[in-house]
Amino acid sequence: MRAVEPSHPDAPRSDVVIVGAGVIGLATAWRLRERGLSVSIVDPDPGGAASRAAAGMIAPASEVQYQQHALYPLMRKAASNYPDFVAGVQAASGHDVGYRRTETLVCAGTPADRQGLAELREHQNAHGMEVDALTVREARALEPALSPRLAGAFRAVGDHQVDPRRLVAGLIAALSSREHRAHATLVTQAAVRLCDDGGGVELADGSRIAARHTILATGLGSDLFAGLPASPAAVLRPVHGDILRARLPDGAAPLLERTIRGVVNGVPVYLVPRADGEIVIGATSREDDLAGASAGGVYRLLRDAQTLVPAVCDLELVEVMARARPGTPDDVPLLGRLRDGDGAEAPGLILATGGFRHGVLLAPLLADAAAALVTGDSRGPDLTGVLRTTDPYRFHPTD
Ligand SMILES: Cc1cc2nc3c(=O)[nH]c(=O)nc-3n(C[C@H](O)[C@H](O)[C@H](O)COP(=O)(O)OP(=O)(O)OC[C@H]3O[C@@H](n4cnc5c(N)ncnc54)[C@H](O)[C@@H]3O)c2cc1C
Known part of the structure; x- marks a missing residue:
């Protein structure tokens, strides 16, 4: 160009x-x-x-919220278009855009979070989204870095990622x-x-x-x-999100293969592992006037990410940023x-x-x-x- x-x-x-x-x-x-x-x-x-x-989750199931019926088919259709879209961009550019089709695990920090996620799963399944329940043991067999103290886990096999x-x-x-x-x-x-x-x-x-x-x-x-x-x-309204980028020390084995989403005491958090060892941790939703990242938001992200994956405290924090999402009423x-x-x-x-x-x-x-x-x-x-x-x-x- x-x-x-x-x-x-x-x-x-x-x-x-x-x-x-x-x-x-x-x-x-x-x-x-x-x-x-x-x-x-x-x-x-x-x-x-x-x-x-953006974390780049291509998450037509685990990103779903209640009462967004018009959005679900768009999300599903967009996710199914992604492989072709990425293939075209990669072929023309010679660039790897970081599209990974590894699944997403959704983890509950407390029994109440498990109950909330189980109810959401019924809604997701009722709308044709594939979300399965796992035992914590099964989730830890897939991702050994998950905490043994999780209260529950689910799996969304069709939720992938790209590196924006x-x-x-x-x-x-x-x-x-x-x-x-x-x-x-x-x-x-x-x-x-x-x-x-x-x-x-x-x-x-x-x-x-x-x-x-x-x-x-x-x-x-x-x-x-x-x-x-x-x-x-x-x-349009700005909905700010704080988001962190962290890495393992050089030479360390990857901490995670799959995207880990979770809810801890009712608050969402996610960890998105890139192929190069970077882990993206996000993301808050704030409708305040702070120009940059929120100290409280960053604190909560690290706290809740560590509840799901204790080794988060061993990562090197390489970036803290906030940007606003262009939000619409529906x-x-x-x-x-x-x-x-x-x-x-x-x-x-x-x-x-x-x-x-x-x-x-x-x-x-x-x-x-x-x-x-x-x-x-x-x-x-x-x-x-x-x-x-x-x-x-x-x-x-x-x-
Ligand atoms: C923390 C965070 C995490 C997110 N995670 C995800 C995720 O996991 N998955 C997902 O699907 N989405 C995610 N999103 C949402 C996603 O990032 C946005 O919906 C998406 O980036 C919007 O893209 P856009 O091109 O519309 O806007 P933007 O990326 O905001 O780009 C708009 C561009 O317009 C330019 N512009 C504005 N006015 C003018 C002008 N007058 N002249 C010239 N240029 C102008 C700006 O400079 C800007 O570059 C996340 C967002 C945030 C903040």
Whole structure:
């Protein structure tokens, strides 16, 4: 992918300009390139927002919460698309994006947590998700580092992981590959305004990128919505998550093979082991105003992770960070065409955000649906149903 300064005479005119190079914007750029369209992607800090923090659990079963019926089929469909999506990115980029199909174990810290997880499992099974009960002995036979004091364990065989940082790097490399780079451009600046005449954006330095279609994959970024009536993005709220990265000392045998999720005294925690020995420990959910990581959140993560896996206290802590998830009122993303000042669909203006806790999981599915809006070709099964569910105006009274 070419990286150009926007004031450069080669500043692009593309079929599509995508504002936001998080997993959703980049995955959409990739899907559009696969369909032969030229893309410009605009972001001052590609992959630096929520996508940088994410643990990357591809967890259509163990991530499920009650009362999210519209979301379940999206999660399942997205998870089933993942192998193909990853294979395409890896083939084009030559990058390993850290997709691991090891299962997930879900552990209870106390008898009350076990009861809560057993009830959730009934709900998961009733909705077609494969979650099985294990004895603690069986769980420890699979993962010997688990505490013998666990109160119970469950297993979600279809819940996997990808490394979002590697995925972002892989997508950028795929778009930069020999086959694609002439038609994909990354501009490392903020977009400050939608062009009045439609079709493109103005950048911080006053230059402009023209395009037939504009996709706003801006996560929580709201700068571009000022001119839009009743912007559907106004329903987004930041849900902060503290997240830790830790490692074993050099030469030590891996601590875990599988992702370990758990509930300890009613509070969720997870440990996601990467192939290179890194363990990602997360993640809190805070709706406060702290700019960075919360001391209390970090304390609770380490405490609860250690309850499930006592050897956590032997790890080297290499990173503490917090980012905000783009949350929607029903936890379902916002993907669809935007409307202009008269309430009519703005031709070529598409919103793709609201990934909330599942944006990495949902990225390929949302990318397919956004690409279908651009091309009018809903290849792949039932993207119309996906777009109905993600209608960005569903919280607005019909006018
Ligand atoms: C702690 C934590 C753990 C998580 N774990 C998981 C997980 O295990 N599995 C999962 O599926 N999801 C997880 N998520 C959720 C996931 O990270 C998000 O849903 C996903 O990253 C959203 O992707 P995005 O591309 O929409 O947004 P972002 O990654 O936030 O990217 C938006 C981009 O838009 C850019 N932008 C905004 N405004 C402008 C502008 N005006 N001009 C140019 N660029 C602009 C920003 O710079 C940014 O790079 C987690 C999130 C957090 C915070």
